[in-house]
Amino acid sequence: xxxxxxxxxxxxxxxxxxxxxxxxxxxxxxxxxxxxxxxxxxxxxxxxxxxxxxxxxxxxxxxxxxxxxxxxxxxxxxxxxxxxxxxxxxxxxxxxxxxxxxxxxxxxxxxxxxxxxxxxxxxxxxxxxxxxxxxxxxxxxxxxxxxxxxxxxxxxxxxxxxxxxxxxxxxxxxxxxxxxxxxxxxxxxxxxxxxxxxxxxxxxxxxxxxxxxxxxxxxxxxxxxxxxx
Amino acid sequence: xxxxxxxxxxxxxxxxxxxxxxxxxxxxxxxxxxxxxxxxxxxxxxxxxxxxxxxxxxxxxxxxxxxxxxxxxxxxxxxxxxxxxxxxxxxxxxxxxxxxxxxxxxxxxxxxxxxx
Numbered sequence: 001x002x003x004x005x006x007x008x009x010x011x012x013x014x015x016x017x018x019x020x021x022x023x024x025x026x027x028x029x030x031x032x033x034x035x036x037x038x039x040x041x042x043x044x045x046x047x048x049x050x051x052x053x054x055x056x057x058x059x060x061x062x063x064x065x066x067x068x069x070x071x072x073x074x075x076x077x078x079x080x081x082x083x084x085x086x087x088x089x090x091x092x093x094x095x096x097x098x099x100x101x102x103x104x105x106x107x108x109x110x111x112x113x114x115x116x117x118x119x120x121x122x123x124x125x126x127x128x129x130x131x132x133x134x135x136x137x138x139x140x141x142x143x144x145x146x147x148x149x150x151x152x153x154x155x156x157x158x159x160x161x162x163x164x165x166x167x168x169x170x171x172x173x174x175x176x177x178x179x180x181x182x183x184x185x186x187x188x189x190x191x192x193x194x195x196x197x198x199x200x201x202x203x204x205x206x207x208x209x210x211x212x213x214x215x216x217x218x219x220x221x222x223x224x225x226x227x228x229x
Numbered sequence: 230x231x232x233x234x235x236x237x238x239x240x241x242x243x244x245x246x247x248x249x250x251x252x253x254x255x256x257x258x259x260x261x262x263x264x265x266x267x268x269x270x271x272x273x274x275x276x277x278x279x280x281x282x283x284x285x286x287x288x289x290x291x292x293x294x295x296x297x298x299x300x301x302x303x304x305x306x307x308x309x310x311x312x313x314x315x316x317x318x319x320x321x322x323x324x325x326x327x328x329x330x331x332x333x334x335x336x337x338x339x340x341x342x343x344x345x
Contacts (some may be wrong), residue, residue, distance in 0.1 A: 048270050117282070119305075161270070161325060162314045177320040183310075187302055188328035189285045225330045 076156040078146045081193060082214035086207040088120075089198045094124075102193060106143065113142045115189075122186065123224070128179050129194045130168065130221035132160045133186040140191035144216055151220065161185060171222040172185050194221040201227040234337060243284035243302040246331065252278045253337035254306060264292035267333045274306035276338045279326055287330070302331040 041049070055061045084106055088095035098105035102118025118140060121129040133139065135159050139147040150156050160167045164181045168174070177182060184192050196218045202210060213225040248254055258273035266288045281304055286297025310323040317323070 134270075135266060162310075162322070163318060165319050181310075181319060181323045183323075183324060183325040185268065185271075185327035187268055188282075188288065188330070190282055190305070190328055 019158035029193070061123070073146055077141045077145045079216060081143045081216070081219045083138070084109060084111065085195055085214050085219060086144065086210035089202075089210055090207055095195065099197065104223060111143065113140075116140060116142050116191045118143065118193055119184075119190050120193045121182070122197050123197045123221070126178075126180060127182050128161060128168075128173075128175055128221065129182045129184060129192075130164055131184050131186055131192045131194060132157055133185050134158070134161055135185075138186040138191065140193055143191075143193060144162065144219060148216070155213055168222060171217065173223050194219050196221075196225050199225050199227050237244055243281065243300075246302045248278050248281075248304060248334060248336075250278050250280060254302070254304075254334045255330075255337045256276060256306070257333050257335060264289055268327065269327070270306065271313065271327060274307040274308055274313050276312075279305040279307040282328060285330075303328050304328075304331065304334065306334070309322060 052061075052066065056063060084098065087109060088098050094108070097108070098120045099122055100119045103113045103116065105120075106113050106118065108111065125127055132151075137147050137157075138153040139151060141147070150157065154169065161183055164183050166173060168181070186192050196214070198210070199213070202213070213227060215225070217223040218225045253275060254277070255275045256267065256271050256273060260269075260272075273345045281302065283303060285301040285303050287299070287301045288297070304324055306329045307324055309321070310317045310319060310325055311321050313325055333338040
């Protein structure tokens, strides 16, 4: 890999350390400015909210129970993608197997994706990958946990397919025109995982150390892993 | 992208498939009612088969409680962004890829020039 070309990810402003950003249950501060949809809520959203309010008023459920249920979803699908990519960084043979058949490679590490068919796509000095589902919010939950709010927003889903560079820039990821931006619309049966480039300054790091810089956003492709100065 | 040829998914390809990797295809320009997994923005556009994902239950049947049989062959198709969006602002080599079921595809040669 040509390491001399990696600097194109460097940002001129708003530099931020993602090294400890594993708090993927909370909306990312780097989400697009208009992360939350501006339009009026849809019929199903209104129906869902009304139903929840009614059930709470009638004493059938409590807001705390709803919150707990959402926490359980998170626990059921923990964020395990970082370990898989860290292994790929230190083990070239594993990386080849991951790129060839994502589900089989994850199974090697004891991570069973069950029904999910996983396609891992590798960032290179020439290609940057980013994932979206324009039709709904298809996401590799078994590997990355529940999708963040911005991933499900109409703003992200509609814009990243036709102006990916502008959206990536809002996440702090600026790419020169020489790098091909490869958008993957996760619109049917496959799920996707981005394998970012291993940044400079990580020689000799353990898999555990490497996993620390592999935030959820880097595996969706909206940001790239960075090493704090 | 040259190294990708050796990195195709090992998912079992459907034994009978109409298109092969590298074939130029066009997404049908149709607006049938019902549940479809073919995004509107890609209908009528031309691309190239990137890989064959295998055969999967037909989502257009699953959506209404049927069993999805017969299964349909699913492909990943690669499109040039400049051919998908007339006003695409990025460089000419940017691409978008997505999954398209076989019955939504036809050989590009039957359609002549790219749509729009």
